[in-house]
Every structure is written in C-alpha cells, then in structure tokens.
Amino acid sequence: MFAFDPYSPVVDADPFPFYKTLRDEHPCFWSPQAGMWVLSRYSDIVSAGQNWQVYSSAKGNLMTELPNRAGATLGTTDPPRHDRLRGLIQYAFMKRTLEALADPIRDIARSTAQALRGKDRFDFIEDFSSKFTVRVLFAALGLPLGDEQTVRDKAVLMVQSDPHTRAKGPEHIAAYNWMQDYASNVIAERRANPQNDLISHFSMAGIDGDRLDEREVLLTTTTLTMAGIESLGGFMSMFAFNLADYKEARQAVVANPELLPDAIEESLRFNTSAQRFRRCLQKDLTLHGQTMREGDFVCLAYGSGNRDERQYPDPDVYDITRKPRGHLGFGGGVHACLGTAIARLAVKIAFDEFHKVVPSYRRTQEQLAWMPSSTFRSPMLLELAVH
Numbered sequence: 001m002f003a004f005d006p007y008s009p010v011v012d013a014d015p016f017p018f019y020k021t022l023r024d025e026h027p028c029f030w031s032p033q034a035g036m037w038v039l040s041r042y043s044d045i046v047s048a049g050q051n052w053q054v055y056s057s058a059k060g061n062l063m064t065e066l067p068n069r070a071g072a073t074l075g076t077t078d079p080p081r082h083d084r085l086r087g088l089i090q091y092a093f094m095k096r097t098l099e100a101l102a103d104p105i106r107d108i109a110r111s112t113a114q115a116l117r118g119k120d121r122f123d124f125i126e127d128f129s130s131k132f133t134v135r136v137l138f139a140a141l142g143l144p145l146g147d148e149q150t151v152r153d154k155a156v157l158m159v160q161s162d163p164h165t166r167a168k169g170p171e172h173i174a175a176y177n178w179m180q181d182y183a184s185n186v187i188a189e190r191r192a193n194p195q196n197d198l199i200s201h202f203s204m205a206g207i208d209g210d211r212l213d214e215r216e217v218l219l220t221t222t223t224l225t226m227a228g229i230e231s232l233g234g235f236m237s238m239f240a241f242n243l244a245d246y247k248e249a250r251q252a253v254v255a256n257p258e259l260l261p262d263a264i265e266e267s268l269r270f271n272t273s274a275q276r277f278r279r280c281l282q283k284d285l286t287l288h289g290q291t292m293r294e295g296d297f298v299c300l301a302y303g304s305g306n307r308d309e310r311q312y313p314d315p316d317v318y319d320i321t322r323k324p325r326g327h328l329g330f331g332g333g334v335h336a337c338l339g340t341a342i343a344r345l346a347v348k349i350a351f352d353e354f355h356k357v358v359p360s361y362r363r364t365q366e367q368l369a370w371m372p373s374s375t376f377r378s379p380m381l382l383e384l385a386v387h
Helices: 009-013 016-025 042-050 081-094 098-114 124-141 148-158 170-192 198-204 214-245 247-255 257-270 340-357
Strands: 028-031 036-039 121-123 276-281 285-287 290-292 297-301 361-363 383-386
Touching: 028 290, 036 042, 042 297, 081 198, 081 214, 098 124, 098 340, 121 124, 124 148, 124 198, 124 214, 124 340, 148 170, 148 214, 170 198, 170 214, 198 214, 214 247, 214 257, 214 340, 214 361, 247 257, 247 340, 257 340
Parallel strands: 036 297
Antiparallel strands: 028 036, 121 383, 276 297, 285 290, 361 383
8 A cells, every 4th residue: 555654764765756656646645644635746736836825834834844933934924924024035135136145155165165175085965065055144144153063953953853753853843942042142133233144134124114023033034044054955965966976967067067057957856855845725625536625734745746747758867958947946836935046046156166176076875864854855964985
C-alpha cells in the first residue's frame, strides 16, 4: 500500500519516485503521517497558489509551523492583509537597491571563495555557502558582527522538525524563541539609531501613514533571517550538488559564466530546496475524485510540480538550456518569494567567484545526510574534492 510521509528520511533522501507515484496514481492524496492532503501535479499546485480564497495561508505555511507566527508574516497572511504587508516590506526593500548590494555581495563572495584556495577537499556548506549567506544576510539586515555562527545555528534548527514525533521539538522552539529575543534587541537598537539597513527600513517603512507594527517588524525580521540563511543557503547547496554531479553543465558555466542564470533556473526547477508548503481549506472541495473538507490542511508539493512531465518534457533530466518558465522554485501565486531578485543575484555572484577558485570538483559522498525538515530539502554536509 502506497504511503507518503514528508517526515521520513527515505523521502528526504529521494522524494522524486514518491512524487511520480503521487502524480500518476494519487494526485489528491491523504497522508495520515502528515495529517493533510498532498497535491503533486503542477497545474493543481499553481491553481491552489492563485486561489488564496480557498487555499488559505493564514494558519501557517510551513508543514510543521512555528508557534505564534501564523497571521503576521507575508507567508502566513491572505489578502488584503497580505497585500498591505507586502507593500510595506517592498517599500523597505526599495531602500536597499540591487545595485547597492551587488558590490558588497561580490566582495563577500570573493573573500569567502579565496579561503578555499589550496584545499583538496572541503565541505561546501560549512566552508562556503553558509559563510557567504550569513555574511550577506548580516550586511543586508544590519545584524551585529560577531553573532554569525550562533544565528546560523538557530536558523537551521528553526526549519527542522523531529522525524519521529512529526512536530517541532523543544530544541526547535527554543531556537525560535532565541531568534525572536535576538531580533527584538536589534530592532530596539535600530529604532534608537537608524542605519541604512533593512531592519531600520522595516521599522520606519510607511505608506500613507500605515506602518508595520511591532509584531510585524519582529516576525518579518525573524522570518527573513531564517529564509535568508536556510532557503538561500539550502538552494546554493543544491546547486553545487547538481553541478558536482553533472560535469558537462559545470564545465559549461565555468567556461561561460553568462550561462549561470539559466543554470540557476534549471536547478530551482530540478532540485529546489523549498519542497513543500501547506495551506488550509476554506470550504469543501472535490478534486480528482477526493473530497477535501473545510479546515483540512493541504500540502503543495512544489518539488513534485517542478518534475511534472505534464508541464516539463523529460523532467528528470538536468538541462541548463531548458529555460523552465513558471517553475515553482520560488513558490507561486500571491505568495511568490519577495526576495527572488536578490537571491538570483547573490547565487550568480557567489558561483562566479567560487568557480574562479574551484573550477572543477566532484562529490566524495555516495550517500548524503539530509536535513530533517518536512518543508525544506538540503544536505547537512556536502563534501567536495577538487580535481
């Protein structure tokens, strides 16, 4: 009997055979382990993402939600409140333009990559992607230097869940509480002494007299810290994972860095780190012969939609010339990721500098240890050998 458990290490290791069975045989599937329905076909996921009136995010969007977060962040609100939050947060982002961030990002990428020079073997996550993403995040948000390792450790814990209890454990909740206390202290300091950073701009952002309230500033800062470290760092790890395994693709982007944007888009389709997010039904709905009830939770399996052969020919082939329009690597609908432009820019610059120092590499581990998370998928360690 088929089962799909998003908390299973077996699914973490390789979800794609499970996804194919879901798409072909159970496109609207009740998972008792997850306690929710699973939608796996591209068209159903896109439709659900656009239909926020039925598929609501207001009760949380993480598969295993953190306490007191739902209803106060971009990912956990519906219009019209979502639109108000997005407008205010976009206003803050506009204060830090991409042009202003490009040079600092390149400086960070270059110095992080240079530290790898002369190494025959290294952990891409510990030695490059985590260092890079944390330093970029600290520069953009304006977090105080010296706290990088602790903040990263707490952010990684926040997105994890216990595969046995299928819930957030005490260590995950403690990390979340620590992050809120930490962010609260930084926000208070920035309100007293504003700087040209995102936290200062969040605190002061206003449109026609409307401003983010204290809780919204706090949870926006906390969520961006978590997403900036894990979502961006996780995707960078998956991109390196793909390029290490697909030699011709790696050689092509090393020889011609102008191919990096297309390779990034294909990796977001082929192996997104943001695999699954949830919604809550606002009315009864029948889909593929299954009746889902008002109040039921629904999993939108973005990682499956990106491999749906109904949308992408030969979806299990990694092809950096594909140009996969409409992929779900950054979500979709009203909740499409707000930070897509800066994420694309950061990853392009990071790998451009990385490849100048390490143009040829391969994976040394046959089996990877994957992060225990029902929402995100990325390796805990990615050891690469230089050759």
